[in-house]
Amino acid sequence: MQATYILWLRQIIKYWRSKPRIFASLAQPLLFLVAFGYGFGPVFAKGGGGSYINFLAPGIIGMGIIFSAMFAGIEVIWDRQFGFLKETLVAPVSRFSIALGRTLGGATIATFQGIVVFFLSMLFGFKPSHISSLPLLLVAMFAIATLFTALGTAIAVRMRDMQAFPIIMNFIMMPLFFLSGALFPLEGLSKGMTAFIKWNPLSYGIDAIRGLLSGVYHFNLTTDIWTIVLAAVIALIVATELFSKIEA
Amino acid sequence: MEDAVLVKNLTKKFGKFTAVDDISFSVPQGSIFAFLGPNGAGKTTTIKILTTLLDKTSGSASVCGHDVAHHKKVVRKSFGICFQDQSLDDDLTAFENMDFHGALYGLSKSVRRKKMDELLALVDLSDRKKDLVRNYSGGMKRRLELARSLLHEPKILFLDEPTLGLDPQTRNHIWDYIKKLSSDHGMTIFFTTHYMEEASRMADHIAIIDHGRIIENGTPDDLIARSGAENLEDAFLKLTGESIRDDGAGALDGLRQGMRVWAGKK
Numbered sequence: 001m002q003a004t005y006i007l008w009l010r011q012i013i014k015y016w017r018s019k020p021r022i023f024a025s026l027a028q029p030l031l032f033l034v035a036f037g038y039g040f041g042p043v044f045a046k047g048g049g050g051s052y053i054n055f056l057a058p059g060i061i062g063m064g065i066i067f068s069a070m071f072a073g074i075e076v077i078w079d080r081q082f083g084f085l086k087e088t089l090v091a092p093v094s095r096f097s098i099a100l101g102r103t104l105g106g107a108t109i110a111t112f113q114g115i116v117v118f119f120l121s122m123l124f125g126f127k128p129s130h131i132s133s134l135p136l137l138l139v140a141m142f143a144i145a146t147l148f149t150a151l152g153t154a155i156a157v158r159m160r161d162m163q164a165f166p167i168i169m170n171f172i173m174m175p176l177f178f179l180s181g182a183l184f185p186l187e188g189l190s191k192g193m194t195a196f197i198k199w200n201p202l203s204y205g206i207d208a209i210r211g212l213l214s215g216v217y218h219f220n221l222t223t224d225i226w227t228i229v230l231a232a233v234i235a236l237i238v239a240t241e242l243f244s245k246i247e248a
Numbered sequence: 249m250e251d252a253v254l255v256k257n258l259t260k261k262f263g264k265f266t267a268v269d270d271i272s273f274s275v276p277q278g279s280i281f282a283f284l285g286p287n288g289a290g291k292t293t294t295i296k297i298l299t300t301l302l303d304k305t306s307g308s309a310s311v312c313g314h315d316v317a318h319h320k321k322v323v324r325k326s327f328g329i330c331f332q333d334q335s336l337d338d339d340l341t342a343f344e345n346m347d348f349h350g351a352l353y354g355l356s357k358s359v360r361r362k363k364m365d366e367l368l369a370l371v372d373l374s375d376r377k378k379d380l381v382r383n384y385s386g387g388m389k390r391r392l393e394l395a396r397s398l399l400h401e402p403k404i405l406f407l408d409e410p411t412l413g414l415d416p417q418t419r420n421h422i423w424d425y426i427k428k429l430s431s432d433h434g435m436t437i438f439f440t441t442h443y444m445e446e447a448s449r450m451a452d453h454i455a456i457i458d459h460g461r462i463i464e465n466g467t468p469d470d471l472i473a474r475s476g477a478e479n480l481e482d483a484f485l486k487l488t489g490e491s492i493r494d495d496g497a498g499a500l501d502g503l504r505q506g507m508r509v510w511a512g513k514k
Contacts, residue, residue, distance in 0.1 A: 006351040014339045083335035090299050091352040092324035247302055 003093035004101035011072065011105025022113075025071065029064040029117050033057065033124055036183060049185065057118075057126035058210035059182025062202065064117035065110045065141055066148045070173055072106025073152015076243070077162055085246075095244035102243075103149045103236060110145035111138070130215035140208035140225060143232040147201060150235035157242045182206050186218045201231035250313060252277045252404045252436035253298060258307035260293055267293040269460035270307065275453065277403075280430055280437040282451035284444070284484060286493045290460040291440045292332060295408055298438075299329050312403050325353070328397035332408040332440075334389055338382040342373055342392050345381060346399060353400035360399065367395040370425060387418035394425060405429065407439035411446065423450060448472075448480035458488045 015021070037053040044052035079085040088098050122128075131137075155168055179193065180202040189197070197203045208224035211217035217224070253275040260268040268290045275281040285291050296302040298311055300320045309316045312326040336345050346368070350360030368374045371391035381389065390410065397405060407426070411419040427450070429435045441447055447454060448468040456464040456471070464471055464487055468480055477483035 002351050002354060006348050010337070010340070010344075010348060013344070014337075017339060082338065083331065083333055084337045085335075086301065086331055087335040087337075087349070088352065089301055090324055090327075090329055091349075092321045092354070093352055 001097070003091065003097045004104070007088070007098055007101025008105040008108065011075075011102065011109060015109045025068050025113060026064065026116060026120065028067065029060045030120060030124075032063060033060045033121055037124065051125075051127075053121075053125045054127060054129070054214065055185070055210070056183065057121040057128075058213055059180070059206050060121060061114050061117045061141070061209055062144060062180070062182055062206045063177060065114040065145050066173065066177065066202065068113040069106055069110035069145045069148035070152040070168075072109055073103070073149045073154070073239075074156045074165060074168070075106070076102070076153055076156035077159060077165075080160070081162065089246065095246070096240050099153065099240035099243035100236075103146065103153055103239060106149035106152070107142060107145035110149060111142045114141045114145070128213040130213070132212055132215065136221070136225065137209065137212045140205055140212065140228060143225075143228040144202065144205040146232040147205075147228065147235045150232070150239035153239040154235070154242050157239075157246055176200055176202050179203075180206050181210075181218060201228055204228045204231075250277050251275060252279075253281075253309075253311055253438060255294075255298075255309045256307055258294070258297065258309050259305045260290075260297060260302065261305045266460055268297070268304075271457065271460070271462045272307075273455050273462055273465055275436060275438060277436055278430070278434040279452040280426075280450055281439070282447040282454045283438065283440045283457065284447055284454060285440075285457035286488050288493050289457045289488075291457060292408060294457070295329075295406055295438075295440070299327060299406055300324055325400065326402060327404045327406055328400065328402035329406040330390070330393045330397050330408065330410050332412070334393065336381045336389060336393060336396075339380065341378050341380055342368070342384070343377040345392065346377075346396050349396045350399050355400060363399055363401075367398055371395045372421075387414050390414060390418070390422065394422065398429070402435070404436040404438060407437065409440055409442065411441065411443065419446075426450075444479070444481040444484050454480075456484065456487055463487055 033053075033056065037056050041052040044050075044055070049055065076085065089095075091098075151172075155172075179196050180200050181197060182202075186194070186197055186203070204219060204224040204227040207218050208221065208228060211221055211224065251274040253273075255274065256272050258268055258271050259266065271290075271294070283291055283294070293302065297304050298309055298316060300316055300323055304317060311323045314322045314326065316323050337348075340348070343364070346364045347360060350364065355363070365374070368377050371394060373388065373392055373395065376384070376388070381392065384392065394410070405426075410426070411422055414422070423446070426437055426439075430437050439450075451468060454464075454466065454468055454471055455462050464474070466474070472478070472480055472483050475483040475486045477486055
């Protein structure tokens with residue numbers, strides 16, 4: 001327990017000390033919010049969809065979460081490169097508690113980033129119309145964060161070079177993000193796209209955030225929360241299992 | 249007296265490459281043991297197996313009476329290690345690096361804070377403990393790693409090239425700490441080095457490993473006498489040859505492996 005707490009704390013301290021990282025990881029979501037929000041706003045309104053910023057902001061909050069989460073997971077590669085990983089691997093604690101601390105630390109940071117994006121998007125004109133449950137909103141955000149930190153960890157455990165990071169971004173993160181309903185409504189799409197979206201756990205996470213902030217769901221709240229929590233738990237188990245097999 | 253390290257027929261293969269080839273040796277408790285060999289000879293691999301970072305392919309190894317493959321947790325509690333390349337977190341302060349280590353080893357806050365004060369004083373870092381480690385010099389980092397590895401009062405200390413890249417002053421300091429630990433606390437010291445003079449001055453016992461096999465084993469004087477050399481450096485060169493080695497499993501190792509297989513078939 002102490003080991004899990006210490007590794008969680010380490011992530012938080014490191015995050016807090018790295019101000020450039022905080023700002024850099026907020027820049028991308030904000031760019032999307034401004035470029036897409038103001039760019040597609042008029043078309044969206046003409047098509048009868050109402051305020052695009054209001055539709056888009058929950059997706060961008062999700063984006064803020066998944067990118068910092070994935071980055072936190074990938075840190076295993078950094079720690080391997082710069083040696084700290086060995087220090088934890090020779091300690092008399094289970095690999096499970098190490099992986100758990102790291103993942104929860106990364107997830108906490110990512111959730112915090114999501115909250116920051118939420119407030120920033122309000123500065124850019126986002127008006128949440130119907131905040132039904134703040135605790136559930138946090139659950140949804142933390143579940144998305146855990147899912148993607150665990151995913152990042154699972155990938156990083158199997159990889160040794162940092163150069164592969166952009167490739168992961170392009171081949172895993174972008175499709176999951178673009179085809180999650182973060183940017184456009186899920187109604188009336190082609191069959192193939194609908195199928196992908198249905199199997200993408202992030203779709204449910206985004207839907208939960210959007211629903212909890214607007215009252216309108218594509219799926220429904222129960223399905224959303226259970227799907228994303230279940231996906232997070234499975235990813236966490238897989239990541240800790242892979243992490244426990246690490247050889248330095 | 250019980251052996252602090254006992255290795256029997258230990259072998260480690262990476263695919264087709266044999267990094268450690270059927271080695272056996274022991275290190276008596278409380279002694280200072282030097283594990284020498286050219287680059288890529290199998291030293292670090294052996295240390296990684298002894299410190300539970302790698303699993304062996306066959307044979308057995310125990311540290312402080314516990315098998316490293318089956319009693320990982322007890323073994324991990326019993327040793328401290330300074331790695332060849334640093335394992336500190338640069339983004340944390342010296343204090344935090346120490347404190348987190350203590351917490352990982354299950355020490356309560358009051359116990360670890362008291363121990364930390366002692367150890368940081370021992371390595372002369374007390375007044376820099378609030379600095380981020382990234383601002384430390386190489387020698388300071390090494391001293392901090394040493395202090396950290398002692399925090400949980402290990403019975404045996406593994407030092408993988410503890411003085412590599414350090415100036416003579418720092419090297420002497422580090423060795424003073426290490427000798428003090430050995431004489432005052434009866435701590436077993438297991439170290440590797442490329443400085444032969446250091447090994448012959450500090451070690452009670454020496455084992456020389458090359459191509460994954462132990463080729464000599466004994467006190468520094470024994471080794472020098474047996475090889476008919478003037479000093480340990482000459483003895484080392486006589487035993488391991490003059491050719492320059494590649495680090496790790498490079499092309500030469502592959503070639504060597506091929507030749508060994510071929511020789512075996514003949």
